[in-house]
Amino acid sequence: MKLVSEFRQSELAAGLVRSIHRHAAKEARFMEFCGGHTVSIMKxxxxxxxxxxxxxxxxxxxxxxxxxxxxxxKAIAIASLPDVIVASFGDMVRVPGSHSSLQDAKAAGADVRIVYS
Incomplete structure (x- = not known):
């Protein structure tokens, strides 16, 4: 099964969404545990x-x-201020905010540094 490409088919995705709406009878909370999941969900x-x-x-x-x-x-806005250094985990630099990312701020001249742990 071509998992990713098949779910990009709008008819298949719409059918899955309809099925979820039909079967979701009571409250349920799901936790995504990876930043990659969070970004995919947002996108x-x-x-x-x-x-x-x-x-x-x-x-x-x-x-x-x-x-x-x-x-x-806020971190993206602060990074854009003069004489400011923002240090972040590498994964966080690529995560999109509402309008841009720390990576975008760095590309625009902000001093954003990656911290390795």
Whole structure:
């Protein structure tokens, strides 16, 4: 099965969304545990496709997973200030905020440095 390419077919995806809406009878909360999952969910618009009884929560402790979008937007804004150095985990640099990323800020001249642990 060509998993990724098949789910990019709009008719198949729409059918899956309809099925989820039909079968989601009670509240359920799902936690994505990887920053890559969080980014994919955001890019695909999955949160907006799910019925209100299903909630996606980022976690449990990865910096990428637990950083709120508003906090990321603030870090991007701070990085753009003169005489400021922002240090971040490598994965976090690529995570999109509301309008850009720390990687974009770095490309625009901000002093964003990657910390390895």
């Amino acid at each position: 695909s618009g999955l949160r907006q496709l799910l019925p209100p009884v299903l909630t996606l929560t980022s976690g449990p402790g990865c910096p990428v997973c637990v950083t709120d979008n508003a906090d990321l937007d």
